[in-house]
Amino acid sequence: MSGGFSRPLAAHGECIAVLGAGPAGVMAALGLHRLGYPVQVISQWRRFDAIEGVSARVMQALAQQGLTHTLSMAVPAAEREVHWGEAPVVRNREFLIDRPQFDAALRADLAAGSVPLREARVRQLHRLDAGWDIELDDGSRIAASRIVDARGRQAPQSGAAQRGPETVSLLCRWRATPGAAASAVERRDDGWTWLARLPDGTCYWQWVTGAQLPGRAELPAWCAAARQASALARRFFPEDPGAAVTVHARSSTSTLSEEGFDGRLLRVGDAAMAVDPLSGNGIFQSLSSALQAPAVLHTLIRDPSREALALDFHRERVRHLFLRFARMGRDFYRQAPAVGSFWPPRQQWPDEAPLHYDPDPSQLRVAERPVLEHGEVVARQVVVTADQPLGVWHVDGVALAPLVAALPQQSLRQVLTEQVPQASWQAVGQWFLSQGVPLD
Incomplete structure (x- = not known):
């Protein structure tokens, strides 16, 4: 890319609604606002508290976009312990983020950029001839000419999507004695786990599995038993509280949407493509699709004759990124034995194409x-x-x-x-x- 954005011509009467205030939604909203378009962000708070690990390139992307509040929320951890093969190794220093604090900082960066935010849940979208009628959960309505859907995995899907093996993550969080930040990952016969500790004593254990889950009331004890069966978890969490934890189950299935790539509705982030958490690139891929969205919409508005070109640009880059991260996850899975029912399907999906081709x-x-x-x-x-x-x-x-x-x-x-x-x-x-x- 060369040069800077050209300014819109009196915004062409546009008013763009961005649904979601996660990393993808905030990046897209700020990019559109800098172009001079009226933007309204609509979002509700996440219904669960997680800790996530991000790479240095995510931090660089946040810095390049001037998200100073969000940057301050990342905590550098020691090099991650990896218990995957026969012998444990130490790899990849990562930054840990507490998502509730991270999401609050994203909202602060929106406010610093003078982008309005409406705290609400979208009940339904009604397509009109010239745009959208957005119905909120309180019964009020917002009109928009175009929508950027950044609601993550919560974005409604009509079924038109490419999906990987069905996968669920169990997110367990509790508080223990403060100490140094750390993270680790461990292979299990029925999946894998990611372990993290924040300096304030917040502990986090995420179990990614394809197993049939027990009832909601039984989940805390079920997860506690799995942690106690792991020597790594017992050492990493010496004050394991047993079943006295907050547990949330959510889908982690890799999903590539086949919709949301038209001139009035553009999906970004996990709403467009959600990757297996094993790739370690969830937030990075969200930022990648969101950063290109303002240019795509700007092209659609300034020159409708290039609509097909602009939408093809967005769709193909989202698809290419999805397959790249899916193959990256596949190759990680192939480093483990093909045991049980969890591992073999993930070692074969999405295809046999290599992650990288030899130079030719x-x-x-x-x-x-x-x-x-x-x-x-x-x-x-x-x-x-x-x-x-x-x-x-x-x-x-x-x-x-x-x-x-x-x-x-x-x-x-x-x-x-x-x-x-x-x-x-x-x-x-x-x-x-x-x-x-x-x-x-």
Whole structure:
């Protein structure tokens, strides 16, 4: 992407409603507000309290968007213990976030950005000729020209979705003695667990499984028995309170929506694609789809003739991201033995395609694809590879398509010398070398 967003022309009479004030909804709302569009966020608080682990790149994305309140809520943890194979290992330092505090900080960043928030639950959406009539749970109504649906897994689905193996997460939370932040993950025959501690003594144990659950009243004791059966959990939580915990069961099934990609309704975050928590990229993928949504809507409003192009851009990138994270989760699952009923289906889903393809210079080709330019979706010549089916447009500001077109007649060294600014030789040359193109 190059350049900045162009301002809308008197907002074209638009008023955009963003449903949901999680990371995806806040990112989309702030992006649209910066473009000058009237935005109304509608959201209710989450009905359960969780702790989540996020990567450094999520923190970088939050910083780039200026979400200072939200950034302050992350707690760096020690390197995560991984008990997956025969011997435990230590990997990947992660940041821990307490979702109630994190969600409050997201709301504070909305307020700092002067984006209005209505605390309410959406009861029903009524499509009109020129927009939407949004019915809230208190009986009031809000009119909007377009909707960005960022309600996460709670967004209604008509059934038109691609789903992975049915998976449920049991979220257990309690308070113990304060101490150092820490996290760990452990494989079980019937699933896997993620363990976390915050400095204030908040403890969290998440059990991801495909097993048939007991009744709600029996869940705390059932989870307590599973923790006590784990040597890691007994060591990690020396003050395990037994059944005196808050337990919430929720779906963790991987889901790719096949709807919500039209000119009046755009899904982002988990409402568009929800990934298996084993990929460790839930919030990152939410931010990825939400960050592109303002450019997609901006294109639809400014130039309706590019509606199909803009929607294809959003849909294909959401699908590509979904498959990438699904395959990442599949490869993690394959590192465990294929035992019981939980593991084999997840080791085969979504397909047998590799997460990454080996470099093959014969596969480089030039094609027209939608890209972002000056904050709008346009069609440009890009270079498509087996690993990048959506295409690569620029490297270090240099368009790749003309260089690939010249390669059959010239060596890479000649192309770099004659068509690439010297300051970009290393970056562009390294990209071609990574694709298996020889220098001479």
